[in-house]
Amino acid sequence: MGLVAVAVLVYAxxxxxxxxxxxxxxxASKFSAEWRGFTLEWYHRLLxxxxxxxxxxxSLVVATASTAISAALGTLLALALARHRFLGRRMVExxxxxxxxxxxxxxxxxxxxxxxxLRLPLGVATIVIAHVAFSLSFVVIVVRARLEGMDTxxxxxALILGADEITTFRRVTLPQLWPGxxxxxxxxxxxxxxxxxxxxxVAGSGTxxxxxxxxxxxxxxxxxxxxxxxxxxxxxxxxxxxxxxRSLVRGERSSPISRRSA
Amino acid sequence: MSGARRRLLAWLQRRxxxxxxxxxxxxxxxxVLFFLLPLVxxxxxxxxxxxxxxxxxxxxxxxxxxxxxxxxxxxxxxRTVVWSVxxxxxxxxxxxxxxxxxxxxxxxxxxxxxLVVLPFWTSFLVRTFxxxxxxxxGGLVNTVLLRLGLIDAPLTLLYTPFAVLLGLVYGFxxxxxxPIYASLEKLDPTLLEAAETLGATPAAGFRxxTFPLSLPGxxxxxxxxxxPSMGSFLTADLLGGAKQLMIGNLIxxxxxxxxxxxxxxxxxxxxxxxxxxxxxxxxxVREPAADGAR
Numbered sequence: 001m002g003l004v005a006v007a008v009l010v011y012a013x014x015x016x017x018x019x020x021x022x023x024x025x026x027x028a029s030k031f032s033a034e035w036r037g038f039t040l041e042w043y044h045r046l047l048x049x050x051x052x053x054x055x056x057x058x059s060l061v062v063a064t065a066s067t068a069i070s071a072a073l074g075t076l077l078a079l080a081l082a083r084h085r086f087l088g089r090r091m092v093e094x095x096x097x098x099x100x101x102x103x104x105x106x107x108x109x110x111x112x113x114x115x116x117x118l119r120l121p122l123g124v125a126t127i128v129i130a131h132v133a134f135s136l137s138f139v140v141i142v143v144r145a146r147l148e149g150m151d152t153x154x155x156x157x158a159l160i161l162g163a164d165e166i167t168t169f170r171r172v173t174l175p176q177l178w179p180g181x182x183x184x185x186x187x188x189x190x191x192x193x194x195x196x197x198x199x200x201x202v203a204g205s206g207t208x209x210x211x212x213x214x215x216x217x218x219x220x221x222x223x224x225x226x227x228x229x230x231x232x233x234x235x236x237x238x239x240x241x242x243x244x245x246r247s248l249v250r251g252e253r254s255s256p257i258s259r260r261s262a
Numbered sequence: 263m264s265g266a267r268r269r270l271l272a273w274l275q276r277r278x279x280x281x282x283x284x285x286x287x288x289x290x291x292x293x294v295l296f297f298l299l300p301l302v303x304x305x306x307x308x309x310x311x312x313x314x315x316x317x318x319x320x321x322x323x324x325x326x327x328x329x330x331x332x333x334x335x336x337x338x339x340x341r342t343v344v345w346s347v348x349x350x351x352x353x354x355x356x357x358x359x360x361x362x363x364x365x366x367x368x369x370x371x372x373x374x375x376x377l378v379v380l381p382f383w384t385s386f387l388v389r390t391f392x393x394x395x396x397x398x399x400g401g402l403v404n405t406v407l408l409r410l411g412l413i414d415a416p417l418t419l420l421y422t423p424f425a426v427l428l429g430l431v432y433g434f435x436x437x438x439x440x441p442i443y444a445s446l447e448k449l450d451p452t453l454l455e456a457a458e459t460l461g462a463t464p465a466a467g468f469r470x471x472t473f474p475l476s477l478p479g480x481x482x483x484x485x486x487x488x489x490p491s492m493g494s495f496l497t498a499d500l501l502g503g504a505k506q507l508m509i510g511n512l513i514x515x516x517x518x519x520x521x522x523x524x525x526x527x528x529x530x531x532x533x534x535x536x537x538x539x540x541x542x543x544x545x546x547v548r549e550p551a552a553d554g555a556r
Contacts (some may be wrong), residue, residue: 006359011374014381014435017392020402024395033395033405073289082271084282092286101541105510106530109424109517110300113307115315133296166269187383194385197495201517205299211387218500220392221293222398230388241383243374 007158022234025227042228052229055213062124062209063192066131073132075141081140082135082147096137107134108201115202118172122204130202131192138191139184146248179247186244190237301534308528320526335512337530342508345423346491349430350438353487354480357432357438361479364439366445375443382436390500393429394420394485397501421503429497437486445479448470475476489537509533532534 024045029036045054079088083092099107111130120126123189154176158168174181196211208235217226274281277399308326310318325536329335366372381389396402397419419425450471455466495510502508507515509529 003359003363003399006356010356010360010435011377013432015377017432018381018384018389018397020396021388021392024402027520033400033402069292073292076285076287080285084285086282088277089282092290095276095293095480099293101489102301103490103510103533103537105493105495106301106304106534109299109513109526109530110304111296112517113303113523114296114300117303129296132292140289162270166267190383193386194383195388196385197554211385211478214387214391218368218387218394222394226391227395230385230391233385233388237383237385241380242529257359 018234021227022231025224025231027224027227038165042224045225046228046232049225051208052210052225055208055210057122058127058207059210062127062131063189065124066128066192067136067185067189069132070129070135070188071181074136074184074188076138076183077140078143078180080145081143096140096192099134099137104134104195104197108198109155111198112201123207126204127199127207127209130198131188131195134195134198135188135191136192139188142184142187143177143180146177146183150176159193179250182247183244186240186247190240191243193240194233194237202244280344304527305325305531307524308531310524312522312524315390315521326525327532328523330528330532335529338507338509338512341506342492342510345427345430346488349434349491350425350484350488352427352431353438354484355433357435357483358442358480360437361442362444364443365449377441378436378439381478382440386433386496389433390411390429391433392498393425397425397428420501421506423502423506426498426506426508429501430491430494432499433494434487434490437481437490441482442476442479445476445482449475481544481547485540489540492536493533 010030024033024035026038026040027035028039028041077092077096080111081089107130111133115122115126155168155172158172159165163171192212195209196215199209200212200215208216210229213234214226214229217223219227275286307318309324311321311323311325313319330339350510360378364371364378366376394401398404399416399418399420400518401420403419404413408416430483453471453475454467457471458464462470494508494512497510498506498511499514502511510534513526513529513533516522516529520526
């Protein structure tokens with residue numbers, strides 16, 4: 001019983017702050033944390049703010065570009081690790097975990113040093129480069145998990161029946177692998193869309209992403225507009241996460257292989 | 263099928279390693295250029311004299327590492343380590359019961375697990391802002407306490423060590439719950455049944471079977487919480503105000519206001535080194551434990 005009480009408190013602690021934040025994005029009072037009635041005013045005000053709209057645009061462009069690159073490179077890496085034995089495989093595996101455990105601030109400043117050394121102007125390109133560097137490993141993990149759960153007999157059958165390797169990959173491997181690629185890509189999208197720390201070092205002055213705009217607002221003063229943007233960010237990431245989860249679950253069910261072996 | 267494509271496939275067929283590296287190539291090049299090389303540059307910068315307008319001058323110096331032993335910076339390092347350890351301990355104490363419960367939740371398991379994972383994917387910035395919204399003088403906690411008549415004047419909650427610790431726990435708790443859950447879920451229930459049949463009390467069963475077998479998860483969770491707290495920057499920045507600096511803030515400051523890139527690099531390198539030591543220790547601890555579990 002005591003255990004349940006602890007769990008209820010922990011779940012409340014994990015979720016209530018966010019729920020409160022969302023609820024008060026609809027609160028009519030500007031300053032106080034008391035409920036003064038329902039309003040959509042703060043959302044309307046966001047539409048008038050050029051910096052917020054611009055930030056959202058930059059964030060979407062960056063997230064889309066970095067997701068496409070991460071998904072492509074990550075899938076290839078996952079294929080190599082799951083399907084091939086080669087010298088240095090364990091080293092590559094270990095190396096892929098390093099970006100995940102390296103503190104974001106270290107990744108951010110080291111990239112800033114590189115870009116400064118190369119005299120590369122900070123902008124959308126540098127943000128995309130950075131986002132791919134930190135989201136690639138996550139894609140590899142997700143895609144690889146899917147690959148290891150896949151039965152190889154269909155591929156073997158295709159090869160025996162005379163399909164070459166490229167055809168086999170395109171017509172047999174990729175359709176089965178697709179849910180994993182989609183899920184990995186969506187997670188990369190969230191990581192990119194949400195990132196603040198690394199982006200703050202590699203973004204130029206005209207290329208502030210949405211989180212950077214929000215940070216600037218949150219540092220100055222606490223106003224309900226920030227609750228409104230936060231709510232929008234939460235809705236986007238939760239929706240993307242939900243689609244990713246569905247993609248993986250549906251992939252499991254629709255695969256005739258996994259059903260047969262289960 | 264074109265002749266070139268056939269020749270390429272035939273060539274790759276003879277060289278399995280070349281095939282693997284063709285797949286690895288693009289991703290590895292990206293990571294080497296944009297992850298590893300920057301770290302090498304950072305390490306080099308930390309050993310070079312400071313340039314006049316930011317940047318560095320050619321030369322070699324240990325001055326930036328020596329500066330770390332200045333009491334001011336040592337205090338920041340000590341505070342970072344103390345808070346990270348504190349955060350880890352609190353996360354373990356509250357996270358373990360939750361993981362234990364979720365692992366035995368039956369049909370609710372998927373939902374409860376999803377609710378632990380969800381914050382992990384929610385913007386850290388937004389969540390930190392949610393903490394500000396609750397803790398500030400006119401925030402919800404104070405408003406509620408004032409309304410209930412429990413306090414007469416708003417408590418100062420924001421910009422205190424308490425706020426930073428709370429923010430760190432809030433941010434990293436899912437990292438503790440998930441690996442502990444993973445190891446508890448794998449636990450063979452027949453072991454506990456056997457213990458019970460042999461007369462062990464539930465408490466003894468937990469102490470002698472469940473807990474030891476969940477240790478790999480506990481160790482993993484501790485590292486997954488300790489490492490990001492050591493490198494955290496946003497939490498102390500937004501919840502701690504100007505007086506509660508952690509190493510992350512010190513590093514950021516060297517690149518923003520102070521423009522002392524080599525010192526910032528040195529501080530950053532110290533954090534990276536601490537993290538690497540932690541990871542290597544973890545891998546050493548995990549390998550035999552994993553073998554033992556099998």
